[in-house]
Amino acid sequence: MNITNNQASKALYQAIDKANEIGVSANITILDTAGHLKLFARMDDAFLGSIDISMGKAKTAMLFRMNSEKVGEFLAPEMGTYGMLQTSGGLVGFKGGMPVTTGTEILAYIGVSGGSPDQDFEIAKAGSTI
Template structure:
């Protein structure tokens, strides 16, 4: 199952609302469970460079069914996933990408946010994911 167009738009809308509330300009990407772009927005005055970063944060969260920032912790020098960001045509391994799972714990997509600090990107992404009603990482991430 994939995130629907309607849900993707609701996620984007809530993330934009949160961006405005905390005073940041964000690029926001929602992907389906296959890592394909489902919906995207670039707020006025958001950095152009953040377009690619938002999509890659979402891709990272989707491909590994975990927050992009968690992959970042595992990809430091000497860690088990060191240099993983070089795979899959480039990943982003800092916060701002979150998996989206359904009520059964099945991965249905991911969100990626870029445009401000990684802390604010994560806050905006979390606001978007909260629309789906399920925020936990799936127990069986391979179930898509």
């Protein structure tokens, strides 16, 4: 099942509320389960350079159906799969990308960029359950 407009809006605004609460201007991407853009927001003063990062985090989470930092564990040189970083148009293997769920079912993917990896994770997590 794909995410509806109302569900995507709820996820986006939950993430924006968290970003405002912690004082981070972020770019927030919501992709449907096929990896197509559903919603995007660039908050006031968010870095232009982090637009692609937010989209990359959501895409990475979608491609592997897991948090982007979990994919990052496979990208470490000692894993022998670090070349994977350049696949699928580039992967982003640090915090801020994750599935959006109803608790049990994946409906979409969210990617956040604009703060530290921990801040991006906190913002994405706020939008990850609807």
